[in-house]
Amino acid sequence: MQASTPGRSAGLNIEQQDAHPIGLASPVPDMPLGAHELLVFMLQLGLLLGLAVLLGRLSVRLRMPAIVGELTVGVLLGPSLLNQLAPGLKFTQLHLLDAVGQVGVLLLVAITGIQLDFGLVRRRGSTAAKVSIAGLVVPLALGVATGYLLPASLLAEGTSVTVFALFLGVATCVSAIPVIAKTLTDMKLLHRNVGQLCLTAGMVDDAFGWFMLSIVSAMATTGVRTGQVVLSLISLVALVPFAVWIGRPLVRWTMAAATRSAEPGPAVAVAVVLVLLSAAATHALGLEAILGAFVCGILIGRSGQADAEWLAPLRTIVLSVLAPLFFATAGLRMDLTLLAQPAVLAASGIVLGVAIVGKFLGAYLGALLSRMSGWEALALGAGMNARGVIEVIVAMVGLRLGIINTEMYTIVIVVAIVTSLMAPPILRIAMRRVEITSEERLRRAAQDQLVKP
Numbered sequence: 001m002q003a004s005t006p007g008r009s010a011g012l013n014i015e016q017q018d019a020h021p022i023g024l025a026s027p028v029p030d031m032p033l034g035a036h037e038l039l040v041f042m043l044q045l046g047l048l049l050g051l052a053v054l055l056g057r058l059s060v061r062l063r064m065p066a067i068v069g070e071l072t073v074g075v076l077l078g079p080s081l082l083n084q085l086a087p088g089l090k091f092t093q094l095h096l097l098d099a100v101g102q103v104g105v106l107l108l109v110a111i112t113g114i115q116l117d118f119g120l121v122r123r124r125g126s127t128a129a130k131v132s133i134a135g136l137v138v139p140l141a142l143g144v145a146t147g148y149l150l151p152a153s154l155l156a157e158g159t160s161v162t163v164f165a166l167f168l169g170v171a172t173c174v175s176a177i178p179v180i181a182k183t184l185t186d187m188k189l190l191h192r193n194v195g196q197l198c199l200t201a202g203m204v205d206d207a208f209g210w211f212m213l214s215i216v217s218a219m220a221t222t223g224v225r226t227g228q229v230v231l232s233l234i235s236l237v238a239l240v241p242f243a244v245w246i247g248r249p250l251v252r253w254t255m256a257a258a259t260r261s262a263e264p265g266p267a268v269a270v271a272v273v274l275v276l277l278s279a280a281a282t283h284a285l286g287l288e289a290i291l292g293a294f295v296c297g298i299l300i301g302r303s304g305q306a307d308a309e310w311l312a313p314l315r316t317i318v319l320s321v322l323a324p325l326f327f328a329t330a331g332l333r334m335d336l337t338l339l340a341q342p343a344v345l346a347a348s349g350i351v352l353g354v355a356i357v358g359k360f361l362g363a364y365l366g367a368l369l370s371r372m373s374g375w376e377a378l379a380l381g382a383g384m385n386a387r388g389v390i391e392v393i394v395a396m397v398g399l400r401l402g403i404i405n406t407e408m409y410t411i412v413i414v415v416a417i418v419t420s421l422m423a424p425p426i427l428r429i430a431m432r433r434v435e436i437t438s439e440e441r442l443r444r445a446a447q448d449q450l451v452k453p
Contacts, residue, residue, distance in 0.1 A: 041093050045100070045325070048073060052324035065186035065424045067179065070324045071417065074331015084337060091332055101329040103276070104322025106293040110275040111315055112181040113297020114306050115190060116199060127370035132201035134366035135384050136173050136208055139358030143172030146354045150347060154408040159220070166216045167403045171412050172355040174209035175202035176390035177290060179420050180383055182323055187424060189431060191444035194376055198383035201363070203294055206390065210288040211236055213394060220401045235285040243295050247278075248302070255305040267310035271300055290390075330392055334417070338410040348411040355415045356422075359385045375433040382426035391416035 033041065055069030076082060083090060091097070147165025155164045180202050184190040211233065251274060258270035275296045282292030300306055339345050360381040367377030395412040398404040404412070 037093065041096050044091055044093065044097065048077075048097070048328045049321065049325055051077070052328040053320075056324055060186070063428075065183050066324070067182045067186060067327055068421055068424070070327035071331050071420065073328040075334055075336070075417075076331075078332040079335035080337060094329075094332065097325075097329045097332075100322070101326035102289075104318060104326040106275055106279050106289060107272065107314070107318045108181060108323045108326070109177055109290050109293045110271075110297035110300070111311075111318055112177065112185075112190075112199060113294045113299075114301035114311065116196065116298055116301060127367070127372065128197050128200040128204070130369050131197060131363050131366035131380055131384075132204035134369070135175075135201060135359060135362040136205050138362030138365070139355065140169045140173040140212075142354050142358040143169035146172075146351060150350070151343070153343065154347060154405065154411070156402045156405045156408075159403050163216060163219050163403055166212070166219070167398050168351070170209055170212045170216060171391060171394050171398070171415070172351075172358055173205060173212075174387060174390055174394060175205050175359075175384045176387045176416075176420070177202050177206055177294065179386045179390070180423075182319075182327070183386060183420075183424055183427070184383070185319065187427060188444075189427065192431065192434070192440050193437070194379045194383070194431065194434065198380055201366075201380070202384055203291075205384070206288065207236060207291055209390075209394075210291070213397060214286060216403070217397065217401055220403050231286070235282075235287055239282070239285075239287070239291070239295065243299060247295070248299050251296070251299040252303040252305070255300060255303045259305045259307075259310060264310035264313050267305070268314045271310075271314060274300065333392060333396070334413050335410060336414070338407055339414070341407070344407045344410065347407075348414045351411050352415050352418055355387070356385060356419060359419075373434065375430045379427055379430035379434065382423045382430065386420045386423040387416045391419075 051073045052070045055072055056066035057069070059066050059069035059072075077091065144165045147168035148161060150164075150168075152161075155161070177199065180198055181190075184195045184198065189195040254270055254274065255267065258267040261267070275293050278292040278296035279289035280292070282295075283289040339348060363381040363384045364377045367380045368374070372380075391412060395404070395409050395416070398412070399406070399409045
């Protein structure tokens, strides 16, 4: 963070960000960082991580997940507060901070996949399917309908109402696997059946959401091309058999070779390489990189080599360092001052209400159709309502493509923040009334082994 001076780069502005997809290289010269830039980057990284740890621990003391404090760091140091009090101070080199954060979120999702109980998925696959389908259809339909009813002032110039409505439908139907995973981990609910179902159904919703976003993006630029849509659909459908027939034996063989060492280092390094390459593969196919990381995590978890001796160090560095940095950096993109405009505030209330009710209603109905208890259904609805940074990414895509304007971008960000903050207390209330099973105790014992030194 530094004061902007003439002739010195103040980091990526929104135009520079929009010219490059999330996770790709930023438009900077192909040369090493100068001494000053390196100093600024280290100071920013240290400040973000230090405050994320402090506010994260404070949130835990206040009986909230650490993610609440970690997201707050970015809000305090970004346009929402610090830039208003001291306009000359701003975070620079956001492209480097984003790069570190992206690595963190990919590894976080991979660890979540490693801990996914596939036995539960097989036994309760019907339940996961009902929850995910209902959790998709209901908020998608309500979001599209709301998009047609909102005032035209929220649309970017030249955008058709249909494209805008479809975009809003996508924004309201996605969940956020990184936020769900971090919340469940912080609240020690990842071993519960509801937590496992929440992750499974959320992953299905997100995969469909990214596919729908690619269609909306095509409509906003060159129109829907049949070949482009079919190619994305084929890639999504072919991912599962490819992972089972080719990816699974490859991961098993690679991890078996890496874990022969007495030290955990080789296994950790190989696991990180596999996750990053898998994420790059799905990203190259036009799918979301998070999907590849999650699938790779599942394969590592089912390789027979995911024991506590090597996984515990990776889990510690991701949950304690990389994940907090990711959430803190995401908060730097938020500008809540636009809510001072009455029209924007009213529209944000409408969109927020539709997003919350749609996701809750869909997940709740899916759970009840599967004969789950009302408290379990409530917990599922709360968990899948957390949209977090995935919603931020969706908003940035919409802004870059000219589908939404800055006001609507802010509204979508509000949905991301509120839904992520409201999930933990509702989950806590609901799960207190859901009796823990013997299967969940065994799963908890197995997961506890991962954090032992």
